[in-house]
Amino acid sequence: MARSSLAVTEVSISPKAGIGAALAVLVLIALALAAVVSRAELGGGLGPADWAAVRFTVVQAAISAFVSVLLAIPVARALARRRFFGRGALVTLLGAPFILPVIVAVLGLLAVFGRSGWLNDVLGALGLPGVSIYGFHGVVLAHVFFNLPLATRLLLQGWQGIPAERFRLCAQLRLSPRAVLRAVELPMLAQVVPGALALVFVICLTSFAVALTLGGGPRATTIELAIYQAFRFDFDLGRAALLSVVQLVLAGGMALAALWLVPVLRVGGGLDRAMLRWDARGGLQLLGDGLVIVLAALFLLVPLAAVVWRGLLGLGQMPGEVYAAAITSVWVAMASIAVMLVLALPMAGWIAGRAGGSVEAVGLLGLSASPLMIGTGWFIVINPYADPFDFALAVTVLVNAMMALPFALRILVPPMRDAVAQYGRLSAMLGVRGWRLWWVLLLPRLRAQIGFAAGLSGALSMGDLGVIALFADPERVTLPLQMVRLMGAYRMDAAAGAALLLLTLSLGIFWICDKGGRWRAET
Amino acid sequence: MKYLTFATAILAATAAFAETPELTVYTYDSFVSDWGPGPGIEGAFEEVCACDLKLVGLGDGAALLARLKLEGARSDADVVMGLDTSLIAAAMETGLFAQTAVEAEYTLPVAWSDPVFAPYDWGYFAFVHNKDLTPPANFRELGESDVSIVIQDPRSSTPGLGLLMWVKAAYGDEAPAIWEAMSDNVVTVTKGWSEAYGLFLEGEADMVLSYTTSPAYHLIAEQDDSKAAASFDEGHYMQIEVLGKLAGTDQPELADMFMNFMVSQAAQAILPTTNWMYPAVMPAAGLPEGFETLMVPQKALIIAHDEVTAVREEALAEWLAALSQ
Numbered sequence: 001m002a003r004s005s006l007a008v009t010e011v012s013i014s015p016k017a018g019i020g021a022a023l024a025v026l027v028l029i030a031l032a033l034a035a036v037v038s039r040a041e042l043g044g045g046l047g048p049a050d051w052a053a054v055r056f057t058v059v060q061a062a063i064s065a066f067v068s069v070l071l072a073i074p075v076a077r078a079l080a081r082r083r084f085f086g087r088g089a090l091v092t093l094l095g096a097p098f099i100l101p102v103i104v105a106v107l108g109l110l111a112v113f114g115r116s117g118w119l120n121d122v123l124g125a126l127g128l129p130g131v132s133i134y135g136f137h138g139v140v141l142a143h144v145f146f147n148l149p150l151a152t153r154l155l156l157q158g159w160q161g162i163p164a165e166r167f168r169l170c171a172q173l174r175l176s177p178r179a180v181l182r183a184v185e186l187p188m189l190a191q192v193v194p195g196a197l198a199l200v201f202v203i204c205l206t207s208f209a210v211a212l213t214l215g216g217g218p219r220a221t222t223i224e225l226a227i228y229q230a231f232r233f234d235f236d237l238g239r240a241a242l243l244s245v246v247q248l249v250l251a252g253g254m255a256l257a258a259l260w261l262v263p264v265l266r267v268g269g270g271l272d273r274a275m276l277r278w279d280a281r282g283g284l285q286l287l288g289d290g291l292v293i294v295l296a297a298l299f300l301l302v303p304l305a306a307v308v309w310r311g312l313l314g315l316g317q318m319p320g321e322v323y324a325a326a327i328t329s330v331w332v333a334m335a336s337i338a339v340m341l342v343l344a345l346p347m348a349g350w351i352a353g354r355a356g357g358s359v360e361a362v363g364l365l366g367l368s369a370s371p372l373m374i375g376t377g378w379f380i381v382i383n384p385y386a387d388p389f390d391f392a393l394a395v396t397v398l399v400n401a402m403m404a405l406p407f408a409l410r411i412l413v414p415p416m417r418d419a420v421a422q423y424g425r426l427s428a429m430l431g432v433r434g435w436r437l438w439w440v441l442l443l444p445r446l447r448a449q450i451g452f453a454a455g456l457s458g459a460l461s462m463g464d465l466g467v468i469a470l471f472a473d474p475e476r477v478t479l480p481l482q483m484v485r486l487m488g489a490y491r492m493d494a495a496a497g498a499a500l501l502l503l504t505l506s507l508g509i510f511w512i513c514d515k516g517g518r519w520r521a522e523t
Numbered sequence: 524m525k526y527l528t529f530a531t532a533i534l535a536a537t538a539a540f541a542e543t544p545e546l547t548v549y550t551y552d553s554f555v556s557d558w559g560p561g562p563g564i565e566g567a568f569e570e571v572c573a574c575d576l577k578l579v580g581l582g583d584g585a586a587l588l589a590r591l592k593l594e595g596a597r598s599d600a601d602v603v604m605g606l607d608t609s610l611i612a613a614a615m616e617t618g619l620f621a622q623t624a625v626e627a628e629y630t631l632p633v634a635w636s637d638p639v640f641a642p643y644d645w646g647y648f649a650f651v652h653n654k655d656l657t658p659p660a661n662f663r664e665l666g667e668s669d670v671s672i673v674i675q676d677p678r679s680s681t682p683g684l685g686l687l688m689w690v691k692a693a694y695g696d697e698a699p700a701i702w703e704a705m706s707d708n709v710v711t712v713t714k715g716w717s718e719a720y721g722l723f724l725e726g727e728a729d730m731v732l733s734y735t736t737s738p739a740y741h742l743i744a745e746q747d748d749s750k751a752a753a754s755f756d757e758g759h760y761m762q763i764e765v766l767g768k769l770a771g772t773d774q775p776e777l778a779d780m781f782m783n784f785m786v787s788q789a790a791q792a793i794l795p796t797t798n799w800m801y802p803a804v805m806p807a808a809g810l811p812e813g814f815e816t817l818m819v820p821q822k823a824l825i826i827a828h829d830e831v832t833a834v835r836e837e838a839l840a841e842w843l844a845a846l847s848q
Contacts, residue, residue: 052848
């Protein structure tokens with residue numbers, strides 16, 4: 001404690017900018033919330049359908065989290081125990097759903113699991129009844145698709161964190177695989193699983209795009225979707241506001257709880273080491289692990305392959321609006337990267353100079369405050385003075401930047417701490433402070449992480465379908481929204497083409513930022 | 524801010540001096556699609572109006588009304604086309620519409636006199652299915668069967684709302700029980716008609732809520748007689764689609780002209796084979812060939828204007844309760 005406060009006085013990263021940025025985020029959310037509360041008809045209460053939405057939201061999030069983590073355990077275990085060709089690529093791929101636009105994945109899932117998808121073709125050929133992807137199980141399926149990789153990565157970190165000596169000891173004691181599981185692996189899981197469950201649960205609580213496309217009417221409506229419906233279908237601002245408050249309490253509360261449980265997400269490195277596992281040499285063990293890895297890889301890869309395959313076929317059929325929407329999306333993504341950096345860098349500087357992580361909590365608030373709540377709030381704020389539709393893209397940029405903020409802080413703070421610890425005293429002695437401290441010391445040393453954070457933020461923004469759906473307008477369309485429209489008009493080929501374009505742009509913006517950050521970087 | 528005002532002023536000035544005035548019409552998605560009436564209507568109207576007709580597709584009929592409330596008096600729209608008899612009362616409550624004198628020899632099944640809204644086509648709601656399916660004969664049979672259906676959300680779509688009214692008109696207080704029985708037949712509820720019909724054509728459900736006139740599309744446009752509308756013995760609910768002028772329009776004369784155009788022979792002749800509904804004014808040439816094959820309901824149902832709002836709220840609450848279980 002004493003040492004870190006010493007560091008603050010010696011290294012003069014001015015906290016002012018950081019406090020300012022954190023305040024800006026707080027004000028942005030608080031104003032939206034105040035606007036929403038002012039319009040919420042608390043006396044009106046929620047109807048049975050609203051309560052059904054609350055129930056559905058919680059139940060689907062719980063089941064999605066449970067299934068994702070449960071399936072992730074054997075996958076992570078198999079990956080931790082085996083070394084094979086393509087393992088590195090597969091582990092990298094597990095990170096892809098982070099930057100994969102939700103709507104693109106939905107299209108891929110439809111191509112595989114939809115009524116006329118590949119799975120039903122196979123089932124039909126075998127004379128089995130088909131499955132429907134709409135409704136509860138469709139929503140859970142999509143959430144598992146997104147969160148199985150995330151949970152696997154978190155658990156894989158847990159496995160990699162077990163010292164190799166323990167497995168050596170197990171081998172010396174000739175413990176059976178079952179005994180190793182009980183003695184070494186289960187205690188690790190007991191530590192890691194609650195955090196993974198909590199994180200996936202929170203992510204699924206605020207699900208919108210999945211429920212919008214795969215939810216089947218009132219029975220499969222999340223709170224976010226109910227906010228959208230109250231806003232767009234009924235223009236019932238009071239009810240939209242009330243639902244927003246419910247969402248904030250639920251997701252915000254869970255997010256705060258999760259903050260204590262969630263393991264720190266390491267972003268690269270360290271996951272490519274397979275352990276020597278003498279206990280897992282048996283043929284049955286090998287077969288089991290192989291099967292698990294193949295199934296998981298198929299589950300993740302086949303829908304993506306479907307997007308690419310159908311997208312290539314549909315590229316020629318895209319109407320001109322798709323390209324216009326793509327250009328809009330690129331602008332929105334670049335603007336939200338800029339806003340994110342302006343907010344995240346000073347905040348990271350502030351946090352790095354302090355022992356505690358209270359500022360990180362503000363960042364997390366940005367994740368749990370629902371985008372649709374913020375959109376509704378800002379609509380109410382702007383509406384008396386100007387046409388809210390003129391601000392649709394600006395609000396989208398801000399909300400996207402805020403959504404990326406918690407991830408950016410987790411990426412930026414640790415290297416910022418290191419830089420301050422290593423070079424802080426020297427810089428202070430040399431009188432380097434203010435913007436020159438950033439320019440000379442921090443920015444060059446953080447280049448790789450800034451690039452990674454920017455790439456993540458850009459890809460998230462590119463694929464986001466949230467606020468823009470509230471303010472949708474034929475003239476202000478982002479690429480994900482244009483895709484939904486094409487799907488709505490059942491122009492599936494054109495939608496598939498747009499999906500491929502969106503996928504390319506998302507991965508492209510991520511790749512450019514990430515590579516740009518690391519280009520000729522010494523560290 | 525000053526710059527913005529300046530820019531707006533310049534833009535407004537150029538718009539005012541532009542040679543062709545622009546008439547903005549909000550309508551539903553299927554109207555503006557390539558195979559819908561949009562292109563034909565636009566061409567025919569622009570020939571006579573010396574203007575630029577901008578048809579803007581915004582979801583489905585009921586979503587149009589929410590959109591107008593959202594935009595309020597600030598709306599760019601001059602005319603809204605695609606509301607129906609179930610929504611007229613709610614639309615009037617917004618105070619956003621202006622009176623228009625539209626005169627025509629309507630051939631609607633009911634007498635029409637409304638100072639604000641003009642009808643442009645009409646039809647009966649019905650479930651459309653492939654002919655190889657033996658459809659249920661009424662809602663009770665449907666509820667007991669395992670026939671799967673796709674319907675539209677009554678909050679965003681006029682057919683969806685029409686179905687609520689249909690069940691309510693046929694069953695009154697028994698409607699919640701009918702919905703409860705049908706809830707396991709519903710594969711999914713879509714935002715609009717286009718989505719639902721697309722899902723049905725892709726084979727996602729056995730039947731889709733549409734119109735008795737929908738099979739005519741397949742018959743006439745695609746020479747495909749495999750689709751039929753199921754005849755329900757409770758009778759079929761009627762939809763009359765209307766258009767109205769907004770009070771905030773900056774093109775009142777053009778808006779009046781467009782409303783009169785929509786009930787004229789030129790527009791009415793386009794609608795049956797593009798919007799696939801019955802024309803509000805029978806064209807001189809009569810109905811297109813193929814329409815005589817369509818199922819005609821034994822009984823037409825409609826809920827009177829003045830009761831619609833109350834019935835709608837009650838039916839919506841019942842529907843939400845039954846389907847959110």
